Amino acid sequence: MNKKTFSDWQDKAAGIEIEGRAFIDGTLRHAHSERTFTCASPIDGRVLTRVADCGEADVDAAVTAARRAFDTQVWAGMNPRDRKAVLLRWAALMREHLDELALLETLDAGKPIGDTTAIDIPAAAHCVEWYAEAIDKMGGEVVPADHHLVGLVTREPVGVVAAVVPWNFPLLMAAWKFAPALATGNSVVLKPSEKSPLTAIRVARLAHEAGLPPGVFNVVPGGAEPGRLLALHHGVDCIAFTGSTRTGRQIMECAAQSNLKRVWLELGGKSANIVLPDYPDLDRAAKAAADAIFFNMGQVCTAGSRLLVHRDIKDAFVAKVAAAARAYEPGHPLDPSVTMGPVVDRIQFERVAAYIDAGRREGRLVTGGARVREETGGFYVEPTVFEVKPDAKIAREEIFGPVLSVIEFDHVDEAVHIANDTEYGLAAAVWSGDLATAHEVARRLRAGTVWINGYNEGADDMNFPFGGYKQSGNGRDKSLHALEKYTELKSTIVRLR
Structure with missing residues (x-):
């Protein structure tokens, strides 16, 4: 249980260092246009920092880095136990930096510090751990084919995954996307909400520290434009979105206009x-x-x-x-x-x-x-x-x-x-x-x-799949079912004689 007082948290807030640059190909970068937007706290309206307002050149750079990382198999080609070890190190670093991440989340989104320290950040770290532990437990199938054949059904990573996530649970909702996507060997381009981009940038640096190769995990903050560009980008194989039904429709339309990339949507509710x-x-x-x-x-x-x-x-x-x-x-x-x-x-x-x-x-x-x-x-x-x-x-x-x-x-x-x-x-x-x-x-x-x-x-509890019927979206976050969103099924058929 966190024992810090109101005064303790105010002191930490006064001294915290806040990073606002994008994270692309293993490095922090200003937007190519040098544009920024104001990141202000809803607590009192004060400006926290200026954040890179990414555009087409930045999205292209992030997708190119992600594609190169995928094609060269620096991550997808790792032995499963090695990928697992990297993600477990990342989760441990998130726990080690729990107070910092919780404070960023509270300052950025206005969430009570009691929630960010006890729920949001621990749950995000647990999500990464949970999918890390699944990496070397996932197998394929041997099909009961005719006796002159050997039939295998395997799962392979889909490629480059774009994740566009909301502001209400900035890090946790992101983890629900990037953890299973990375666990299955994909490269990821994360677009956080412009209302709450700070923890995404910080955990990207922690991912690099944990050993994720450059290009495997990228963060492109900005307004609506980076999300639209990712949905339209021919170098993105899959886009996973959480947010409003209206924006979800636009993302699906953009995907249809481009390369028919796979689209997964977790949208609104009126429960x-x-x-x-x-x-x-x-x-x-x-x-x-x-x-x-x-x-x-x-x-x-x-x-x-x-x-x-x-x-x-x-x-x-x-x-x-x-x-x-x-x-x-x-x-x-x-x-x-x-x-x-x-x-x-x-x-x-x-x-x-x-x-x-x-x-x-x-x-x-x-x-x-x-x-x-x-x-x-x-x-x-x-x-x-x-x-x-x-x-x-x-x-x-x-x-x-x-x-x-x-x-x-x-x-x-x-x-x-x-x-x-x-x-x-x-x-x-x-x-x-x-x-x-x-x-x-x-x-x-x-x-x-x-x-x-x-x-x-x-x-x-990560065992329960999360998602909705009707206009609440398609696909599921959490659970082993989420792994299906970020993989392709391959049938391999061997003729013996």
Whole structure:
């Protein structure tokens, strides 16, 4: 457990060195154009550093380096146990630099330091370790072919993988992409969000220190342009993206316009959290419902943003959720006691504020709804709860902020219909005292992850595949299934006689 105080973290923040250059072919580089963008902290608006704003020349350089590394087999051609050793060294360095990485994540994205030290950075390191350990456990198949043949089915790396990742879990979401891609022998070009690029640059340097050969892992920060260029680039074999459904569509279109590269998308969500009247511990369910939407300031793709509650318990349950919400009092995220920091930037704050205004027009405000700590220069929003109808704007669209829509229902079939009546299908949950009922409801929910009598359980367990149905995307992060995204199946058929 990290014992540092608010004062300790402030002192460390005052002395931290922040790198803003791109990392290409084993070296830190300014953008070819010398353009930069401002990296400011959502905590107080202060400028942290200037970051390289990469363009076409930089993306070309990164892809060229990645392709050369792949073609020369400096990484893919390593013995499996040797690649495993390098990734394990990298994970160990991430743990060794945990405080530095956690601090960068907090300053850059506004995430509470208690979360970045206990969840984000350890989970990212664990992800790299987990896939490292899988490297020398992955085998192929011997096909039961005709006796005059020997048939082999093997997996080979796809080549150059581009990973375009979001700002809500900057390092962890990146690790979910680059760890399995590297484990299977690919070269990687990582494009972090311009809202939170700092840990990606730092871990690239740690990867080089751990022994990843030059060109195998590259980082090209910037706005939307590097992501678009990677999606269009003929030298990229596969692109993996986490972010909005709108941007995911654009990436898929760019891939189709270029070389039909493989596209994997983890997109939006509007997850339903269903509470049936027979669940015996409403206090526990209410606390979990608050955690499901207010953790990480609601900036979670699986956030339980729609709370579906049976009419018989609605009033009492909503009161309990409102009380639990008030425990998420926004504060300075370098204070280890704080559970809610600012949203990531002004753009996101204004988006959330607009949805709160819509909620005031469409439904009943139960609690919250105000901007707080405005005098700090940061972007802090109270945890907010509305009662609305299922067709309300805030109950239909992904907000990505600490705003909960409570929807009343009368029977289970109605709840399932409301839950599934969305373009998304990332996650859902059901609470019931009857396990048979809970299982039956879970089977009917069209979502990639369904929790029963919990929410976000097992989120740090790498064995569970993560991804969604419908417009929440395709493919899966985490688990051994993720390895399928970054490999090609090859059939080798040998004639014996």
